[in-house]
Amino acid sequence: MKTDYVNIGKRLPRVDGIVKATGEAKYAGDLSLPGMLYGKILRSPHPHARIIDIDTSRAKALPGVRAVVTGKDTLGFKAGGIAVQGDEPYLALDKVRFIGDEVAAVAAVDEETAENALELIEVSYELLPPVLDPQAAMAAGSALVHDDMPGNLSVKTDLSYGDVEKAFASCDYIREDTFQTPAIRHGFLEPHAALASWDKSGKLTCWASKQSPYFTYRNMGKSLGIPPSRVRFIQPYLGGGFGGKNEMFAVDFCAAFLSMKTGRPVRVVASQEEVLFAYRQRHPTLVKMKTGLMKDGTMVAIDVEIIADGGAYASIGAMSLYHMCTFPAFPYRVPNLRARGRRVYTNTQPSCAMRGHGAPQVRFAAETQLEMAAEELGLDPVEMRLKNAVHANETTGNGFKVTSCGLTECIEEARKIAEAWRGAAKAHQDPRRKRGVGVASYGFICGPRLAGHNTAAALVKVHEDGGIALVTGSTDCGQGSDTAMSQIAAEVLGVRLEDIRYGTLDSEITPVDPGVFGSRVTFITGNAVRLAAEDARQQLAEVAAGMLEADAGDIVFKDRRVYVAGSPERGFSFDKLVKTAQYSGTGKTILGRGYWAPAGLDPPDFKTGRGNCSGAYSFGTQVAEVEVDVETGRVTVRRLAMVHDCGQTINELLTEGQLEGSAIGGIGHTFTEVIIRKDGQTMNPSFLEYRMPTALDACEVRSAHTTTVDEVGPFGAKESGEGIQVAITPALVNAVHDAIGIWFKEIPITPGTIVDALRAAGRPKGENP
Amino acid sequence: MKEITLHVNRQDFRASVEDHWTLLDVLRNVIGYTGAKKGCDKGECGACTVIMDSRAVQSCLVLAVQAQGKEIVTIEGLASEGRLDPIQTSFHELGAIQCGYCTPGMIMTAKALLARNSRPSRDEIKEGLSGNLCRCTGYVKIVEAVEHASRLMQSGD
Numbered sequence: 001m002k003t004d005y006v007n008i009g010k011r012l013p014r015v016d017g018i019v020k021a022t023g024e025a026k027y028a029g030d031l032s033l034p035g036m037l038y039g040k041i042l043r044s045p046h047p048h049a050r051i052i053d054i055d056t057s058r059a060k061a062l063p064g065v066r067a068v069v070t071g072k073d074t075l076g077f078k079a080g081g082i083a084v085q086g087d088e089p090y091l092a093l094d095k096v097r098f099i100g101d102e103v104a105a106v107a108a109v110d111e112e113t114a115e116n117a118l119e120l121i122e123v124s125y126e127l128l129p130p131v132l133d134p135q136a137a138m139a140a141g142s143a144l145v146h147d148d149m150p151g152n153l154s155v156k157t158d159l160s161y162g163d164v165e166k167a168f169a170s171c172d173y174i175r176e177d178t179f180q181t182p183a184i185r186h187g188f189l190e191p192h193a194a195l196a197s198w199d200k201s202g203k204l205t206c207w208a209s210k211q212s213p214y215f216t217y218r219n220m221g222k223s224l225g226i227p228p229s230r231v232r233f234i235q236p237y238l239g240g241g242f243g244g245k246n247e248m249f250a251v252d253f254c255a256a257f258l259s260m261k262t263g264r265p266v267r268v269v270a271s272q273e274e275v276l277f278a279y280r281q282r283h284p285t286l287v288k289m290k291t292g293l294m295k296d297g298t299m300v301a302i303d304v305e306i307i308a309d310g311g312a313y314a315s316i317g318a319m320s321l322y323h324m325c326t327f328p329a330f331p332y333r334v335p336n337l338r339a340r341g342r343r344v345y346t347n348t349q350p351s352c353a354m355r356g357h358g359a360p361q362v363r364f365a366a367e368t369q370l371e372m373a374a375e376e377l378g379l380d381p382v383e384m385r386l387k388n389a390v391h392a393n394e395t396t397g398n399g400f401k402v403t404s405c406g407l408t409e410c411i412e413e414a415r416k417i418a419e420a421w422r423g424a425a426k427a428h429q430d431p432r433r434k435r436g437v438g439v440a441s442y443g444f445i446c447g448p449r450l451a452g453h454n455t456a457a458a459l460v461k462v463h464e465d466g467g468i469a470l471v472t473g474s475t476d477c478g479q480g481s482d483t484a485m486s487q488i489a490a491e492v493l494g495v496r497l498e499d500i501r502y503g504t505l506d507s508e509i510t511p512v513d514p515g516v517f518g519s520r521v522t523f524i525t526g527n528a529v530r531l532a533a534e535d536a537r538q539q540l541a542e543v544a545a546g547m548l549e550a551d552a553g554d555i556v557f558k559d560r561r562v563y564v565a566g567s568p569e570r571g572f573s574f575d576k577l578v579k580t581a582q583y584s585g586t587g588k589t590i591l592g593r594g595y596w597a598p599a600g601l602d603p604p605d606f607k608t609g610r611g612n613c614s615g616a617y618s619f620g621t622q623v624a625e626v627e628v629d630v631e632t633g634r635v636t637v638r639r640l641a642m643v644h645d646c647g648q649t650i651n652e653l654l655t656e657g658q659l660e661g662s663a664i665g666g667i668g669h670t671f672t673e674v675i676i677r678k679d680g681q682t683m684n685p686s687f688l689e690y691r692m693p694t695a696l697d698a699c700e701v702r703s704a705h706t707t708t709v710d711e712v713g714p715f716g717a718k719e720s721g722e723g724i725q726v727a728i729t730p731a732l733v734n735a736v737h738d739a740i741g742i743w744f745k746e747i748p749i750t751p752g753t754i755v756d757a758l759r760a761a762g763r764p765k766g767e768n769p
Numbered sequence: 770m771k772e773i774t775l776h777v778n779r780q781d782f783r784a785s786v787e788d789h790w791t792l793l794d795v796l797r798n799v800i801g802y803t804g805a806k807k808g809c810d811k812g813e814c815g816a817c818t819v820i821m822d823s824r825a826v827q828s829c830l831v832l833a834v835q836a837q838g839k840e841i842v843t844i845e846g847l848a849s850e851g852r853l854d855p856i857q858t859s860f861h862e863l864g865a866i867q868c869g870y871c872t873p874g875m876i877m878t879a880k881a882l883l884a885r886n887s888r889p890s891r892d893e894i895k896e897g898l899s900g901n902l903c904r905c906t907g908y909v910k911i912v913e914a915v916e917h918a919s920r921l922m923q924s925g926d
Contacts (some may be wrong), residue, residue: 017860018861271809272809477868478869478870687902694899
């Protein structure tokens with residue numbers, strides 16, 4: 001492995017760290033324009049109702065109100081995560097489908113006037129029976145969330161390979177369990193916000209809290225009836241996304257539409273309460289999983305049925321369901337699999353992608369069931385993982401072509417950590433506070449190839465002082481991609497990170513990009529940046545070759561110096577080369593460009609689930625140690641270890657940050673977080689009642705990675721953003737079992753469920769299991 | 770509307786405010802300091818934290834009129850004479866910042882904490898920061914950054 005990098009793999013502070021530390025970084029809600037109006041959105045108080053009439057006359061008459069709009073005023077465009085499935089108008093057209101669905105919007109001279117105007121809008125509803133339970137929703141005779149979608153079926157995926165029936169007949173051991181996961185929050189702190197300004201030339205400029213701005217660029221065009229080239233999207237800093245800010249929402253549409261109506265800039269900022277009851281969530285799932293094994297632990301077959309509660313609209317649900325059907329097996333070698341996925345509409349908040357996208361739910365089921373089977377068969381679950389782990393250069397049954405793979409090393413390293421921790425945990429002889437250690441593994445994609453556009457691009461401009469301007473179409477949601485991209489450019493051009501100026505995404509001038517989802521930026525945009533920097537370097541190398549009387553191919557760019565390979569004294573500084581290129585003869589402007597997407601992929605077939613949707617796959621194994629207080633049921637996570645294969649790390653500091661954020665977030669997902677609903681009403685739309693981890697939950701997190709280098713990834717890198725979220729919950733669930741001997745098939749595992757389970761198991765408080 | 774004077778970041782600002790306007794809204798919308806963030810507007814996330822008379826307060830829970838006559842410091846006033854506060858440099862250098870939305874509030878909470886306890890233990894830091902939410906970092910590097918800043922301030926660096 002190459003190790004003499006100047007920038008790659010180093011612990012370098014992020015390029016946007018200073019402006020964030022000083023409060024100078026501006027987020028969408030911080031921006032304002034002269035003459036700006038304030039927008040507010042009226043939301044449905046009913047989970048399911050038909051709109052009979054909307055009377056906006058009193059609202060319009062309120063002094064200070066400049067416009068009131070409803071769905072009838074719009075073109076009626078319906079959005080969908082996958083274009084063919086559009087079913088979600090930005091303002092309701094005929095029905096409202098969940099409490100919080102958007103009905104009307106107001107622009108006024110200040111926020112209070114806009115809020116007061118909302119109260120003056122009179123909506124007559126015909127109440128319809130709400131569809132709240134996904135299983136009941138599928139039954140004949142259920143009311144329909146969308147009148148044209150029978151059985152409330154949003155998407156279905158039937159994936160099958162091998163011969164499942166025959167395989168089960170040959171198994172030594174079969175078990176079947178049902179697992180359940182709740183609706184949870186993305187949990188970003190920055191509420192959705194958009195500022196839009198329409199001008200009379202027919203151009204819209206907008207700034208919004210989007211992690212995939214080109215979704216908004218396209219849907220702005222479609223929903224407003226203007227070509228996307230007339231939409232100028234400028235990226236402000238983004239206060240977290242985690243999958244919940246991919247799509248264009250009503251907040252964005254209303255800012256733009258109200259600006260069109262009023263001729264003034266309009267800003268719409270959602271309240272956090274609105275975010276929590278009216279925007280997206282992770283799909284709650286019911287996973288019925290049957291696994292067949294040989295008695296030595298070889299996995300033979302999986303038959304899994306998944307019911308995912310999609311909420312009121314399609315969103316990106318087809319992709320979510322595809323992941324849910326694929327990841328019950330991956331990262332293990334399972335020759336026979338049948339997955340039946342059903343994503344069902346209900347009258348609740350729409351479900352969408354969230355960090356790990358569909359994989360966390362089913363890996364919780366699969367990794368827990370694997371340990372349950374190992375226990376019954378008397379096998380070491382870690383050995384079982386090693387026995388079934390996929391290896392490099394293997395193709396899985398559904399068509400994933402695994403290239404680089406460090407899974408075996410991850411499991412082996414995790415085993416060492418788990419054994420050391422388990423020794424200490426077992427030596428801890430406190431009958432009340434019992435300790436246990438758990439392990440789980442994952443595999444993930446590095447940017448999914450969907451049916452649409454998949455190419456990332458980058459532009460490099462070399463300034464005459466040797467500074468480099470770099471732009472791509474990817475967004476830094478906080479994960480640090482601006483920094484990682486800058487490091488790649490710096491390494492190729494032989495300069496340092498501080499020489500790179502990472503530019504603002506601006507759809508008018510920066511390249512189109514699919515967006516920030518499916519852990520794609522390092523792998524895909526990173527390669528585009530590499531190519532753009534190589535293009536610029538080649539142009540400079542030709543100039544240097546003339547100056548040094550050498551071949552362009554022999555020119556080395558290293559640490560701000562340019563010289564002939566093998567003769568470091570035959571050279572000069574990088575900035576001297578740039579100046580010479582720019583000023584000598586007719587002059588040369590150095591502009592590098594690159595675009596890239598992995599070649600030879602098969603986009604997933606959402607009906608059958610087959611396809612090789614990623615150019616590489618990441619892997620990892622996670623270890624958790626918990627302490628369970630058997631009196632109170634309270635679980636304390638003592639420490640976590642994240643052993644992962646993300647290929648060559650681009651930035652150690654940022655990768656650790658990803659691992660730690662995922663680890664601590666996973667504690668919340670496992671033990672405290674759940675959206676509570678009653679009759680379709682979200683009962684905990686606040687951070688006080690929806691409990692995310694706090695600094696008190698920040699336990700020791702150990703990070704370790706394998707030395708895998710991917711042949712295709714930039715400098716050998718793969719993803720490290722989402723896969724790492726996938727196996728934490730099962731590692732924690734397995735650790736709780738190790739501590740108290742009880743399996744939990746439903747999360748969150750609250751103190752109450754632990755106390756009840758201990759009681760049901762006939763183990764009075766404090767008694768050894 | 771009421772005319773008030775607020776003393777923010779060593780300067781006086783005159784502002785016309787309604788009685789029910791919060792300090793956060795006046796800082797952001799009237800004075801123009803947008804560093805304090807409106808994460809929840811009800812005292813649950815800590816992103817709007819500023820220092821008022823040496824104590825960290827959630828500025829969404831303070832009325833602007835209550836802040837008259839108080840010494841207010843926001844994230845914009847932390848660097849002095851162009852030099853970043855050791856807490857700011859520690860957050861930057863130790864990777865304690867990701868999306869940055871919680872960062873101003875986190876840093877102001879840490880500033881008040883270190884002012885009253887210059888050598889906090891790890892548990893005291895966690896306790897001190899427990900009113901500030903962060904979804905990105907898992908707090909691990911934030912706690913390390915506050916520890917590091919405490920050491921920097923001890924050594925007078």
